[in-house]
Amino acid sequence: MLLRYRVGAVVSLAKHQNGGAKTVLWTSKNFRTQSGDATFLQAVDFYFDKAAAIASVSPDILAQIKACNNILRVQFPLKCSNGTVELIEAYRAQHSHHRLPVKGGVRMAPNVNGEEIMALAALMTFKCAVVDVPFGGAKGGIKIDPTKYSLNEKEAIMRRYTSELVKKKFIGPAIDVPAPDYGTGPQEMAWIKDTYEHMKSTDINGAACVTGKPLEEGGIHGRHEATGLGVFFCLREFLNDQDLVKKLHMSPGVKGKTFIIQGFGNVGRNLVDIRDPAKILELPCDVLIPAALESQVHSENASRIKAQIIAEAANGPVTPSAEAILEKNGAVILPDLLLNAGGVTVSYFEWLKNLNHIHFGRMSRRMEESGKKVLLEALEQEFESKNKLSDDLRKELVKGNTEIDFVWSGLEETMLVSWANVRSTAERKDCNYRTAAYLIAIERIATCYRVNGIFP
Numbered sequence: 001m002l003l004r005y006r007v008g009a010v011v012s013l014a015k016h017q018n019g020g021a022k023t024v025l026w027t028s029k030n031f032r033t034q035s036g037d038a039t040f041l042q043a044v045d046f047y048f049d050k051a052a053a054i055a056s057v058s059p060d061i062l063a064q065i066k067a068c069n070n071i072l073r074v075q076f077p078l079k080c081s082n083g084t085v086e087l088i089e090a091y092r093a094q095h096s097h098h099r100l101p102v103k104g105g106v107r108m109a110p111n112v113n114g115e116e117i118m119a120l121a122a123l124m125t126f127k128c129a130v131v132d133v134p135f136g137g138a139k140g141g142i143k144i145d146p147t148k149y150s151l152n153e154k155e156a157i158m159r160r161y162t163s164e165l166v167k168k169k170f171i172g173p174a175i176d177v178p179a180p181d182y183g184t185g186p187q188e189m190a191w192i193k194d195t196y197e198h199m200k201s202t203d204i205n206g207a208a209c210v211t212g213k214p215l216e217e218g219g220i221h222g223r224h225e226a227t228g229l230g231v232f233f234c235l236r237e238f239l240n241d242q243d244l245v246k247k248l249h250m251s252p253g254v255k256g257k258t259f260i261i262q263g264f265g266n267v268g269r270n271l272v273d274i275r276d277p278a279k280i281l282e283l284p285c286d287v288l289i290p291a292a293l294e295s296q297v298h299s300e301n302a303s304r305i306k307a308q309i310i311a312e313a314a315n316g317p318v319t320p321s322a323e324a325i326l327e328k329n330g331a332v333i334l335p336d337l338l339l340n341a342g343g344v345t346v347s348y349f350e351w352l353k354n355l356n357h358i359h360f361g362r363m364s365r366r367m368e369e370s371g372k373k374v375l376l377e378a379l380e381q382e383f384e385s386k387n388k389l390s391d392d393l394r395k396e397l398v399k400g401n402t403e404i405d406f407v408w409s410g411l412e413e414t415m416l417v418s419w420a421n422v423r424s425t426a427e428r429k430d431c432n433y434r435t436a437a438y439l440i441a442i443e444r445i446a447t448c449y450r451v452n453g454i455f456p
């Protein structure tokens with residue numbers, strides 16, 4: 001589904017060159033897609049190589065970082081509701097173990113394949129490094145169209161998939177922690193947790209084997225909307241930056257800008273709530289937000305994209321050929337590995353909550369409130385009854401922080417600090433934001449590899 005969202009009046013869409021940014025052209029030589037666009041995995045490798053070329057990292061460490069460490073492919077039978085038996089194909093790729101556990105969602109989609117899952121796992125490695133979340137990268141996929149299966153069938157698939165991961169030691173709070181992705185959500189995560197806990201009943205940290213769970217099953221407030229909210233925080237920061245929007249001949253601020261969102265699932269839905277379906281990526285707008293699948297903006301449609309800002313809420317929505325065309329036309333791309341990192345950031349908070357066996361705020365909320373009450377009373381005594389606070393204001397002032405306050409504040413802090421880092425790196429290195437984000441990730445991961453050395 002495509003959605004067009006109007007915040008206010010349409011702003012003029014004059015195109016211009018992206019000040020100082022170099023355009024590196026993708027060449028279709030040696031690549032096998034008919035359009036000349038890179039496959040998703042080739043695209044991730046291309047973006048990595050582009051940043052690696054300006055990183056102060058030795059070639060042997062770069063090669064270690066780039067490689068996908070493990071890929072598991074399983075096939076198992078499903079007894080369908082109509083009595084037939086179907087073979088299900090599924091994957092889990094672990095890209096990098098420089099930090100443990102490795103982390104990343106599990107998707108259900110008909111086009112899932114090993115290369116796609118490896119590309120997504122690599123993106124998870126770089127994403128976690130950009131936002132300084134201490135995990136390696138992983139991703140899983142089940143090759144089915146979830147809309148074609150009953151709830152019972154999906155449960156059987158998810159439980160069997162989890163049992164395969166347990167048997168192969170591809171899941172565990174200290175090993176590999178799945179989460180929601182395209183086509184999956186809290187229900188699937190609850191099945192993963194329950195299956196894991198049945199098979200590993202003595203693991204006291206079992207709930208931390210998966211994130212994005214329902215609240216009643218050890219989930220955290222705010223995970224469901226975290227990815228969309230993270231996109232919003234970053235985009236708002238970009239749009240409020242006078243210098244950056246001036247280069248696009250735009251006025252600062254979110255108000256008055258027009259947005260198109262492609263994909264109205266977990267990520268897209270939590271970005272906006274005014275709905276007006278329209279079906280074209282190429283409609284005039286200020287900000288295009290692909291929030292569905294990879295390779296949606298490619299060499300064939302890129303020149304017709306009118307948005308000046310492409311905000312990658314999905315993983316890998318813009319191919320390298322498309323990026324070159326968009327940038328030549330003056331558009332700015334806010335890259336996936338920064339922009340959609342809100343999901344894994346709040347997954348990190350959920351994992352910490354599960355390991356701590358206590359929710360954020362439980363030990364501090366009342367203590368905070370009584371401290372603030374004492375302070376207010378002292379101030380009121382000092383100034384006597386001249387300016388008595390209303391009951392509502394008093395309540396608001398003394399309110400202690402709840403779990404959602406911690407989560408939103410931690411998410412905003414993470415996104416803003418990471419954006420500032422990407423912005424300043426792009427300026428310093430005279431490169432685009434994607435290369436800057438990869439560069440930050442590569443240099444952070446390289447430090448781990450260097451310090452850890454090689455086992456044995």
Ligand SMILES: NC(=O)C1=CN([C@@H]2O[C@H](COP(=O)(O)OP(=O)(O)OC[C@H]3O[C@@H](n4cnc5c(N)ncnc54)[C@H](O)[C@@H]3O)[C@@H](O)[C@H]2O)C=CC1
Nearest residue numbers: 001181182183227263264265266267291292314315340343
């Ligand atoms: N769920 C999460 O926490 C995170 C998701 N992502 C990425 O965001 C993207 C979307 O994921 P979710 O929102 O979780 O998936 P979802 O399954 O909740 O929603 C995706 C939506 O996109 C629609 N869609 C698919 N192809 C489309 C097309 N060509 N045009 C228009 N709509 C289309 C689907 O019908 C569905 O409504 C994926 O690339 C995913 O990897 C990234 C970070 C975290």
Ligand SMILES: O=C(O)CCC(=O)C(=O)O
Nearest residue numbers: 104105179181343344347
């Ligand atoms: O929340 C997580 O652990 C992973 C989310 C994810 O799959 C992604 O960021 O692409």
